[in-house]
Amino acid sequence: MQYQPAAERYQQMEYRRSGRSGLKLPAISLGLWHNFGDSTRTDNSRALLRHAFDCGITHFDLANNYGPPPGSAEENFGRILREDFHAWRDELIISTKAGYTMWDGPYGDWGSRKYLISSLDQSLKRMGLEYVDIFYHHRPDPETPLEETMMALDQVVRQGKALYAAISNYPAGQAAAAFKILRELGTPCLIHQPKYSLFERQPEEGLLDVLQRVGVGCIAFSPLAGGVLTDRYLHGIPEDSRAASGSRFLTAGQLTADKMHKVQQLNAIAQRRGQKLAQMALAWVLRQPAMTSVLIGASKTSQIDDAVQMLQQSRLSAEELQEIESLLR
Protein backbone atom coordinates (compact mmCIF):
# COMPACT_ATOMS: atom_id res chain seq x y z
CA MET A 1 0.00 0.00 0.00
CA GLN A 2 1.25 3.50 -0.85
CA TYR A 3 2.84 5.06 2.22
CA GLN A 4 1.23 8.17 3.67
CA PRO A 5 3.20 9.66 6.59
CA ALA A 6 1.41 10.33 9.88
CA ALA A 7 -0.11 13.80 9.86
CA GLU A 8 0.99 14.45 13.47
CA ARG A 9 4.62 13.41 12.87
CA TYR A 10 6.16 16.72 13.94
CA GLN A 11 4.30 16.90 17.24
CA GLN A 12 6.13 14.36 19.38
CA MET A 13 9.72 14.99 18.30
CA GLU A 14 12.13 17.58 19.66
CA TYR A 15 14.41 19.30 17.14
CA ARG A 16 17.78 20.64 18.21
CA ARG A 17 20.02 23.07 16.35
CA SER A 18 23.28 21.53 15.17
CA GLY A 19 25.92 23.76 16.78
CA ARG A 20 25.61 27.30 15.48
CA SER A 21 24.38 26.20 12.03
CA GLY A 22 21.00 26.84 10.49
CA LEU A 23 20.06 23.15 10.58
CA LYS A 24 17.97 21.44 13.23
CA LEU A 25 18.07 17.67 13.68
CA PRO A 26 15.64 15.41 15.52
CA ALA A 27 16.85 14.53 19.04
CA ILE A 28 16.54 10.89 17.88
CA SER A 29 18.08 9.91 14.53
CA LEU A 30 18.05 6.49 12.86
CA GLY A 31 21.22 4.78 11.61
CA LEU A 32 21.20 2.15 8.86
CA TRP A 33 24.41 0.34 9.76
CA HIS A 34 22.56 -2.86 10.71
CA ASN A 35 19.21 -4.23 9.47
CA PHE A 36 19.31 -2.60 6.02
CA GLY A 37 21.76 -4.82 4.11
CA ASP A 38 20.93 -7.62 1.69
CA SER A 39 20.73 -10.19 4.50
CA THR A 40 17.75 -8.48 6.14
CA ARG A 41 14.10 -8.51 5.13
CA THR A 42 13.19 -5.47 3.04
CA ASP A 43 9.72 -5.35 4.57
CA ASN A 44 11.27 -4.87 8.02
CA SER A 45 13.69 -2.20 6.78
CA ARG A 46 10.79 -0.41 5.13
CA ALA A 47 8.67 -0.66 8.30
CA LEU A 48 11.51 0.85 10.37
CA LEU A 49 11.93 3.82 8.02
CA ARG A 50 8.19 4.48 7.75
CA HIS A 51 7.72 4.23 11.49
CA ALA A 52 10.69 6.49 12.22
CA PHE A 53 9.40 9.19 9.86
CA ASP A 54 5.90 8.85 11.34
CA CYS A 55 7.50 9.64 14.72
CA GLY A 56 9.22 12.78 13.43
CA ILE A 57 12.62 11.18 12.87
CA THR A 58 13.71 13.16 9.83
CA HIS A 59 17.35 12.09 9.83
CA PHE A 60 18.63 8.81 8.35
CA ASP A 61 22.35 8.08 8.60
CA LEU A 62 24.24 5.86 6.16
CA ALA A 63 27.80 5.20 5.02
CA ASN A 64 29.26 3.82 1.78
CA ASN A 65 30.19 0.54 3.49
CA TYR A 66 26.94 -0.26 5.36
CA GLY A 67 25.47 -3.61 4.44
CA PRO A 68 26.45 -6.39 4.26
CA PRO A 69 27.64 -6.45 1.55
CA PRO A 70 29.12 -2.92 1.57
CA GLY A 71 26.92 -0.56 -0.43
CA SER A 72 23.75 -2.62 -0.05
CA ALA A 73 22.26 -0.46 2.73
CA GLU A 74 22.49 2.57 0.43
CA GLU A 75 20.96 0.58 -2.44
CA ASN A 76 18.10 -0.75 -0.34
CA PHE A 77 17.52 2.65 1.25
CA GLY A 78 17.50 4.25 -2.23
CA ARG A 79 14.81 1.83 -3.39
CA ILE A 80 12.59 2.48 -0.36
CA LEU A 81 13.19 6.20 -0.74
CA ARG A 82 11.99 6.14 -4.36
CA GLU A 83 8.97 3.98 -3.55
CA ASP A 84 7.86 5.56 -0.26
CA PHE A 85 9.53 8.88 0.45
CA HIS A 86 9.92 10.46 -2.99
CA ALA A 87 7.43 13.23 -2.20
CA TRP A 88 9.07 13.97 1.16
CA ARG A 89 12.73 14.39 0.12
CA ASP A 90 12.76 17.99 1.34
CA GLU A 91 11.62 16.85 4.81
CA LEU A 92 14.56 14.44 5.14
CA ILE A 93 18.18 14.80 6.20
CA ILE A 94 20.18 11.99 4.62
CA SER A 95 23.84 11.51 5.44
CA THR A 96 26.54 9.25 4.12
CA LYS A 97 30.26 8.82 4.77
CA ALA A 98 33.54 7.62 3.31
CA GLY A 99 36.68 6.74 5.23
CA TYR A 100 36.75 2.98 5.81
CA THR A 101 37.68 0.27 3.28
CA MET A 102 35.23 0.28 0.39
CA TRP A 103 36.98 -1.06 -2.71
CA ASP A 104 40.28 -2.68 -3.65
CA GLY A 105 43.45 -0.78 -4.38
CA PRO A 106 44.90 2.43 -2.95
CA TYR A 107 41.89 4.67 -3.77
CA GLY A 108 39.10 2.87 -1.91
CA ASP A 109 40.01 3.72 1.70
CA TRP A 110 41.08 6.48 4.15
CA GLY A 111 40.99 10.18 3.27
CA SER A 112 42.38 11.17 -0.14
CA ARG A 113 40.47 13.60 -2.35
CA LYS A 114 40.40 10.79 -4.95
CA TYR A 115 38.63 8.38 -2.56
CA LEU A 116 36.17 10.82 -1.00
CA ILE A 117 34.93 12.30 -4.25
CA SER A 118 34.58 9.03 -6.16
CA SER A 119 32.95 7.39 -3.13
CA LEU A 120 30.32 10.12 -2.81
CA ASP A 121 29.56 9.81 -6.53
CA GLN A 122 29.02 6.07 -6.02
CA SER A 123 26.82 6.65 -2.95
CA LEU A 124 24.62 9.12 -4.84
CA LYS A 125 24.15 6.57 -7.64
CA ARG A 126 23.31 3.76 -5.23
CA MET A 127 20.72 5.89 -3.43
CA GLY A 128 19.43 7.53 -6.62
CA LEU A 129 19.97 10.98 -5.10
CA GLU A 130 21.21 14.23 -6.60
CA TYR A 131 22.70 15.29 -3.28
CA VAL A 132 23.07 14.15 0.32
CA ASP A 133 22.38 16.56 3.14
CA ILE A 134 25.50 15.68 5.12
CA PHE A 135 28.75 14.11 3.89
CA TYR A 136 31.18 12.84 6.51
CA HIS A 137 34.81 11.90 6.53
CA HIS A 138 34.32 8.67 8.48
CA ARG A 139 37.63 8.46 10.37
CA PRO A 140 40.90 10.41 10.54
CA ASP A 141 43.62 9.36 8.08
CA PRO A 142 47.12 9.41 9.62
CA GLU A 143 48.81 9.75 6.19
CA THR A 144 46.74 12.13 4.06
CA PRO A 145 47.26 15.84 4.86
CA LEU A 146 44.22 17.08 6.75
CA GLU A 147 44.00 20.01 4.29
CA GLU A 148 43.47 17.60 1.36
CA THR A 149 40.63 15.75 3.10
CA MET A 150 38.93 18.97 4.20
CA MET A 151 39.31 20.49 0.72
CA ALA A 152 37.54 17.43 -0.69
CA LEU A 153 34.63 18.02 1.75
CA ASP A 154 34.55 21.71 0.80
CA GLN A 155 34.57 20.77 -2.90
CA VAL A 156 31.57 18.41 -2.71
CA VAL A 157 29.59 21.08 -0.88
CA ARG A 158 30.47 23.68 -3.53
CA GLN A 159 29.49 21.20 -6.26
CA GLY A 160 26.10 20.77 -4.60
CA LYS A 161 26.63 17.03 -4.03
CA ALA A 162 26.35 17.60 -0.26
CA LEU A 163 24.74 20.45 1.62
CA TYR A 164 26.93 20.20 4.72
CA ALA A 165 30.36 18.77 5.61
CA ALA A 166 31.02 16.70 8.73
CA ILE A 167 33.55 14.44 10.43
CA SER A 168 33.36 11.29 12.53
CA ASN A 169 35.68 9.51 14.97
CA TYR A 170 38.17 12.43 15.09
CA PRO A 171 39.81 12.99 18.50
CA ALA A 172 39.51 16.48 20.00
CA GLY A 173 42.80 17.94 18.71
CA GLN A 174 42.41 16.73 15.13
CA ALA A 175 38.75 17.74 15.14
CA ALA A 176 39.68 21.30 16.18
CA ALA A 177 42.28 21.45 13.37
CA ALA A 178 39.72 20.15 10.83
CA PHE A 179 37.12 22.72 11.98
CA LYS A 180 39.63 25.55 11.52
CA ILE A 181 40.49 24.47 7.95
CA LEU A 182 36.85 24.06 6.98
CA ARG A 183 35.97 27.47 8.44
CA GLU A 184 38.80 29.10 6.47
CA LEU A 185 37.58 27.38 3.32
CA GLY A 186 34.12 28.84 3.90
CA THR A 187 32.40 25.52 4.58
CA PRO A 188 32.01 25.32 8.38
CA CYS A 189 31.72 21.81 9.77
CA LEU A 190 28.08 21.02 10.61
CA ILE A 191 28.49 18.17 13.06
CA HIS A 192 30.84 15.63 14.58
CA GLN A 193 29.79 11.99 15.00
CA PRO A 194 31.65 10.34 17.90
CA LYS A 195 30.89 7.12 19.75
CA TYR A 196 29.38 8.10 23.11
CA SER A 197 27.40 6.21 25.73
CA LEU A 198 27.41 5.28 29.41
CA PHE A 199 30.12 2.77 28.46
CA GLU A 200 32.09 4.99 26.06
CA ARG A 201 33.20 8.22 27.69
CA GLN A 202 36.10 9.36 25.47
CA PRO A 203 34.29 12.48 24.10
CA GLU A 204 34.18 13.88 27.64
CA GLU A 205 37.98 14.23 27.50
CA GLY A 206 38.01 17.45 25.51
CA LEU A 207 35.89 16.81 22.40
CA LEU A 208 32.53 17.94 23.81
CA ASP A 209 34.14 21.16 25.09
CA VAL A 210 35.68 21.88 21.68
CA LEU A 211 32.33 21.32 19.94
CA GLN A 212 30.52 23.71 22.25
CA ARG A 213 33.24 26.33 22.00
CA VAL A 214 33.39 26.37 18.20
CA GLY A 215 29.65 25.81 17.64
CA VAL A 216 29.78 22.45 15.86
CA GLY A 217 26.95 20.00 16.56
CA CYS A 218 27.33 16.50 17.99
CA ILE A 219 25.48 13.29 17.10
CA ALA A 220 26.41 10.33 19.29
CA PHE A 221 26.62 6.95 17.59
CA SER A 222 25.95 3.64 19.36
CA PRO A 223 24.38 5.41 22.37
CA LEU A 224 23.03 2.02 23.50
CA ALA A 225 26.42 0.31 23.07
CA GLY A 226 24.92 -1.73 20.24
CA GLY A 227 22.11 -2.97 22.47
CA VAL A 228 24.06 -3.77 25.65
CA LEU A 229 22.56 -0.72 27.40
CA THR A 230 19.03 -2.09 27.03
CA ASP A 231 17.05 -4.96 28.54
CA ARG A 232 18.04 -7.16 25.55
CA TYR A 233 20.73 -9.20 27.32
CA LEU A 234 19.48 -9.19 30.92
CA HIS A 235 18.49 -12.87 30.72
CA GLY A 236 20.91 -14.29 28.16
CA ILE A 237 21.39 -13.75 24.44
CA PRO A 238 18.14 -13.78 22.42
CA GLU A 239 18.33 -15.52 19.04
CA ASP A 240 17.22 -12.46 17.11
CA SER A 241 19.74 -10.10 18.76
CA ARG A 242 22.86 -8.49 17.35
CA ALA A 243 25.10 -10.47 19.72
CA ALA A 244 23.67 -13.71 18.27
CA SER A 245 23.99 -12.55 14.66
CA GLY A 246 27.69 -13.26 14.27
CA SER A 247 28.50 -9.52 14.17
CA ARG A 248 32.15 -8.93 14.98
CA PHE A 249 31.11 -5.62 16.54
CA LEU A 250 29.11 -7.26 19.34
CA THR A 251 30.14 -10.73 20.39
CA ALA A 252 28.92 -12.86 23.27
CA GLY A 253 32.43 -12.57 24.73
CA GLN A 254 31.96 -8.82 25.15
CA LEU A 255 29.03 -9.41 27.52
CA THR A 256 31.32 -10.07 30.47
CA ALA A 257 30.02 -10.74 33.98
CA ASP A 258 31.37 -7.39 35.16
CA LYS A 259 29.66 -5.52 32.30
CA MET A 260 26.36 -7.35 32.81
CA HIS A 261 26.51 -6.62 36.54
CA LYS A 262 26.69 -2.90 35.70
CA VAL A 263 23.85 -3.30 33.20
CA GLN A 264 21.71 -4.92 35.93
CA GLN A 265 22.44 -2.05 38.33
CA LEU A 266 21.69 0.57 35.67
CA ASN A 267 18.50 -1.28 34.81
CA ALA A 268 17.41 -1.09 38.47
CA ILE A 269 17.85 2.71 38.44
CA ALA A 270 15.88 2.97 35.19
CA GLN A 271 13.06 0.83 36.62
CA ARG A 272 12.94 3.00 39.73
CA ARG A 273 12.54 5.98 37.42
CA GLY A 274 9.69 4.18 35.67
CA GLN A 275 11.49 3.83 32.36
CA LYS A 276 13.41 1.25 30.34
CA LEU A 277 17.18 1.08 30.50
CA ALA A 278 17.39 2.02 26.80
CA GLN A 279 15.43 5.18 27.57
CA MET A 280 17.64 6.13 30.51
CA ALA A 281 20.79 5.49 28.44
CA LEU A 282 19.53 7.83 25.69
CA ALA A 283 18.43 10.51 28.17
CA TRP A 284 21.87 10.31 29.76
CA VAL A 285 23.57 11.09 26.39
CA LEU A 286 21.09 13.84 25.50
CA ARG A 287 21.73 15.64 28.83
CA GLN A 288 25.02 16.93 27.40
CA PRO A 289 24.61 20.56 26.29
CA ALA A 290 26.78 19.85 23.21
CA MET A 291 24.48 17.05 22.04
CA THR A 292 22.29 17.59 18.98
CA SER A 293 20.99 14.05 18.50
CA VAL A 294 21.40 10.42 19.51
CA LEU A 295 21.93 8.10 16.55
CA ILE A 296 20.27 4.81 17.36
CA GLY A 297 19.98 1.55 15.51
CA ALA A 298 16.81 -0.52 15.58
CA SER A 299 15.68 -3.97 14.51
CA LYS A 300 12.04 -3.47 15.61
CA THR A 301 9.65 -0.54 15.43
CA SER A 302 8.98 -0.91 19.18
CA GLN A 303 12.62 0.09 19.80
CA ILE A 304 11.99 3.35 17.93
CA ASP A 305 8.90 3.89 20.11
CA ASP A 306 11.00 3.41 23.26
CA ALA A 307 13.42 6.11 22.11
CA VAL A 308 10.71 8.58 21.11
CA GLN A 309 8.70 8.07 24.32
CA MET A 310 11.86 8.86 26.33
CA LEU A 311 11.49 12.50 25.22
CA GLN A 312 8.33 12.81 27.35
CA GLN A 313 9.93 11.34 30.47
CA SER A 314 11.57 13.19 33.36
CA ARG A 315 15.16 14.37 33.12
CA LEU A 316 17.88 12.74 35.20
CA SER A 317 18.41 14.58 38.48
CA ALA A 318 21.85 15.52 39.83
CA GLU A 319 21.47 12.76 42.45
CA GLU A 320 20.62 10.14 39.83
CA LEU A 321 23.55 11.22 37.65
CA GLN A 322 25.81 10.88 40.68
CA GLU A 323 24.46 7.44 41.48
CA ILE A 324 25.05 6.31 37.88
CA GLU A 325 28.54 7.76 37.95
CA SER A 326 29.53 5.95 41.13
CA LEU A 327 28.38 2.56 39.88
CA LEU A 328 30.26 2.98 36.59
CA ARG A 329 33.52 3.85 38.34
Ligand SMILES: NC(=O)c1ccc[n+]([C@@H]2O[C@H](COP(=O)([O-])OP(=O)(O)OC[C@H]3O[C@@H](n4cnc5c(N)ncnc54)[C@H](OP(=O)(O)O)[C@@H]3O)[C@@H](O)[C@H]2O)c1
Ligand atom coordinates in the same frame (compact mmCIF):
# COMPACT_ATOMS: atom_id res chain seq x y z
N1 LIG B 1 30.58 6.88 12.55
C1 LIG B 1 30.86 5.64 12.85
O1 LIG B 1 32.01 5.19 12.80
C2 LIG B 1 29.73 4.75 13.27
C3 LIG B 1 29.99 3.48 13.84
C4 LIG B 1 28.89 2.71 14.25
C5 LIG B 1 27.61 3.18 14.09
N2 LIG B 1 27.39 4.40 13.50
C6 LIG B 1 26.03 4.91 13.28
O2 LIG B 1 25.29 4.81 14.47
C7 LIG B 1 24.09 4.07 14.23
C8 LIG B 1 23.64 3.34 15.46
O3 LIG B 1 24.65 2.43 15.87
P1 LIG B 1 24.21 1.17 16.71
O4 LIG B 1 23.26 0.36 15.91
O5 LIG B 1 25.44 0.54 17.23
O6 LIG B 1 23.41 1.93 17.90
P2 LIG B 1 22.77 1.50 19.28
O7 LIG B 1 21.56 2.34 19.36
O8 LIG B 1 23.79 1.60 20.33
O9 LIG B 1 22.37 -0.05 19.13
C9 LIG B 1 21.27 -0.41 18.37
C10 LIG B 1 20.80 -1.80 18.75
O10 LIG B 1 20.36 -1.82 20.10
C11 LIG B 1 19.19 -2.61 20.23
N3 LIG B 1 18.10 -1.73 20.68
C12 LIG B 1 17.79 -0.49 20.24
N4 LIG B 1 16.76 0.02 20.93
C13 LIG B 1 16.40 -0.92 21.83
C14 LIG B 1 15.40 -0.98 22.81
N5 LIG B 1 14.57 0.05 23.02
N6 LIG B 1 15.31 -2.10 23.56
C15 LIG B 1 16.13 -3.15 23.37
N7 LIG B 1 17.12 -3.15 22.42
C16 LIG B 1 17.24 -2.04 21.67
C17 LIG B 1 18.92 -3.21 18.87
O11 LIG B 1 19.62 -4.44 18.85
P3 LIG B 1 19.02 -5.78 18.20
O12 LIG B 1 19.39 -5.67 16.75
O13 LIG B 1 19.74 -6.85 18.93
O14 LIG B 1 17.53 -5.75 18.41
C18 LIG B 1 19.58 -2.23 17.93
O15 LIG B 1 19.96 -2.79 16.71
C19 LIG B 1 24.46 3.18 13.05
O16 LIG B 1 23.34 2.68 12.36
C20 LIG B 1 25.26 4.13 12.22
O17 LIG B 1 24.41 5.01 11.51
C21 LIG B 1 28.42 5.18 13.11
